[in-house]
Amino acid sequence: MHKEMPLPATLLVVDDEEGMRTTLADILEGQFSRIDQAANGEEAVRKAREVAYDLILMDVRMPVLDGLQALRRMRQEAPHLRVVLMTAYDDRQDLANVREEVLAILPKPLDLKALLALVHDVLDEKAQPCAEQGRRGVGL
């Protein structure tokens, strides 16, 4: 439903795999008016400082600065940032610690339908600004 007329919404895709970034960006291009990419946590933190993204889709294991460290830094500057983490290691203990801080933790290989449902929820929420702010744990 968002395909034809993307809302003025912004997305940052963070993954050290270019293929992953590109495919995700292409799949989601109809949903967002702007999609940026970052290849590691540091780049992501820098970009998030410049643009107030509506959603950040971020891999956990990355060089330079990993997803969890990047998440911590972003939170200091923008506490209400919506972040979805992606990881192939779904039983990591430090992931459990941030479960409450993020919208979702999606296991890899990604279930793209679930991802899209999540994205739709975020965009619906943005379209209805009266909805409560601190909503979490959508979809999964």
Place this chain on the structure above:
Amino acid sequence: MGERILVVDDEPTVLMFCTRALSRMGYEAQGASSGEEALALLKTGAFDVLVTDVAMPGMNGIELLRQAREILPELVVVVITGVGSIDLAIKALRGGAQDFLPKPFTPLELKSAVDRALAQVRMAQERARMRVLMPLFELAKQRLEHVDLYEFYDQVLTLALKETRADSAALFSLGDDDQTFTKEASIGRELSCGPECATLIRVARERQEAFVVDDRVAKELGIHEAFERTGVEAVLCAPLHAPGRYVGMLLLTKAQGQGAFRSADIEILTILSGQVAGLVENARLVAQLEEWNRELERRVEERTRALEEAQQRLLRSERLATVGQLGASIAHELRNPLGVINNSVYFLRLRLGEEDPKITKHLDIIEHEVRSANKIITDLMNFVRVKEVEKEVLDPNVLVERVLNKIEVPENIAIKAQLDPSLPAAPFDAVKMEQILINLLNNAIQAMPQGGEVVISTSKREGWICFSIRDTGEGMRPEDLPHIFEPLFTTKAKGIGLGLSIVKLLVDAHHGEIEVSSQVGQGTEFIVKIPYEEKDLSRSVTVHAQGDAPSGDIAGSG
């Protein structure tokens, strides 16, 4: 001790004179009025000296001497000769008499004749003692190095037999418990460790010195029936006392008609027993020490074996862990590109899916292959995660049926299930057990590329629930069998050799055992044994009663 002297004379006055005189002098003297009576006495009593008249009605002194010598070859004989019987006296001396005493004689003359004769006896005994002691001395020297104990016992018994003219000799040792005893060695007649023997061993312990058991004593001890039954005339026993302990007994027997034991015999056996006692005790202590050593060695061996096994297990699991980690990290690295491919397919389907059915078909193919690649990766990663066993009470047969529903069986292979309906439900980790059975069934199927039959059966054996998977496939070579559970070991062209090592790991996690038997060209059988306890069963019975176990229906149908 007072020597025993037998006086024989047909004249009562002479007989009385002699016995009285000798008794007064401290000897133990007994009289007989004829040669026949004397022989009878010699057969039963232990006499050292025979003093006999030569000229007697009936059996004369010469004949008595001859026959007495047969019974007691070392008997000292003094003949009493009358005036007219010097020729007989000479005959007697030729026949082996030690001395002669012409009539009439004074008590002093009698004494000096007996003393002279006894001096000869003592000399003979001394010689016997030397004969006994010399070999013992030789043996004692050997003992310092290494002596064959039983050879020593045999030599001692042979000596005793020879010196005492007994018909059998035996050595008994008392066990550590001070109750049981063992016949260590024997020669001559077969002596059993019966109750009579036990009685003698008890008496020997009490007496603390060598003693003779003749017919009279045997009656007192209640063992005369055995004497009669076995034809024993007398027994000579010597206790074996080592410092601080009664260790056993030496025993000699004489058959009926062999005569009695003499004081010299007692002395010889006493000497021998003194020599043997120490050795018997040493032997017992050495045996005890050896037993302790053996026990210690056994324990060390056992412990070593356990350690080696543990080390092997550790190596195996370490190797598997290494392999698993490597496999998992490779698998993991493959996940990302597969994920990207998956994303691309998704994107392409969004854009092109409707345009051309062939494109849709190929997108389906790519998606399907990506999914099966992901499945392999997931399986591999699950293998590596050796978690705690999560047990639930299950009917083993239900487990087998579930597995049979899951596996894919080629058309040329028949799978038969022979399930024992009386099996109890027991605690299993269902996921791991299924994995075990699936791996073994796949293994069996892969062993039969030309087709064949797999029989999966369940049974119960003394504390174990057994699953057997038997195929009619290629079989395995005997030299491969010890390695089949090692990670990365494989005889197949396909596969990385993890299947059976994972089976072993999972069986270990159940504290179970796995057995394999195989013959090339005949087939292979794996038996997985999972232990169960009675308490498990009673629990499963409760579960049955509540009807909330998956085993309920099967138990009912059995």
